[in-house]
Amino acid sequence: MLSELIILFVAGFFGGMLNSIAGGGSFITFPALLFVGIPPIIANATNTFSACAGYMSGAYAFRKDILKDRENLTKLTLLSLIGGTIGAWLLLQTPEALFMEAVPWLLLFASVLFIFGSQLNQQLKEIASGHKRAGQAGAILLLLLLLCVCIYGGFFNAGLGIITLSYLALAGYRDINTMNGIKLLVSSCVSLIAIAVFVMEGAIDWYSGTIVLTGTLAGGYFAAHYSRKLPQHLVKHFVSVASCCITAYFFYSIYG
Secondary structure (H helix, E strand, O other): OHHHHHHHHHHHHHHHHHHHHOOOOHHHHHHHHHHOOOOHHHHHHHHHHHHHHHHHHHHHHOHHHHHHHHHHHHHHHHHHHHHHHHHHHHHHHOOHHHHHHHHHHHHHHHHHHHHHHHHHHHHHHHHHHHOOOOHHHHHHHHHHHHHHHHHHHHHOOOOHHHHHHHHHHHOOOOOHHHHHHHHHHHHHHHHHHHHHHHHHOOOOOHHHHHHHHHHHHHHHHHHHHHHHHOOHHHHHHHHHHHHHHHHHHHHHHHHO
8 A cells, every 4th residue: 555655656756857857757657557457548537637726827828928818818718617627528438448548548649749749830830821821711620620629638638738739729729838838728628627527427536636646746856946957958868768668568458
């Protein structure tokens, strides 16, 4: 019991550090929850609960930047809540064996986005700058794309921030602080509504989730004070290697 507590707290601590510096904390926290014996779907729901506090505190820190986009906040919030609800519902309807088979592919998708996210965002910005007036059809497609992003976030939280940034780049956003703020707002709304769905179905392991959450908050606080001393490109390389190794492990354990 003590060993599980230590594993979960340490995973949360390093996950919180990574989220504060470069992102990708779920590559550590989600496998840790599985490692201590929590069933896959409950582990995924619990990981969403553990990550939510970090999203909310980050959104509060960026509140002034978020308010720069007042005209779109209602739309963004509603779509986030709808998408998060659908994604969480889909997760709970998925047979556990099928979800476990999907985990390596979901991790692979999130890993590719993490590794190539900056290049993707740059390309999407160039596309968006060349199509500033996409018309009504383009606006509808962007709304549908955001809905899909939020459904993914409700279903599988890892990589949500990176996908949201990619969407914002395609939608024509340029201010990085506003983008980060809206990313955190969307992630908060998706996670909160997904947690509500999970609570109604009893799908969260509160004990394990609280330990990971405590570690995440401690790691985030620690990183906030010492992150400037760490080369961020080295941290990102570490997360990239770790995500690839974890993804390869799950592919081997499921399909090997």
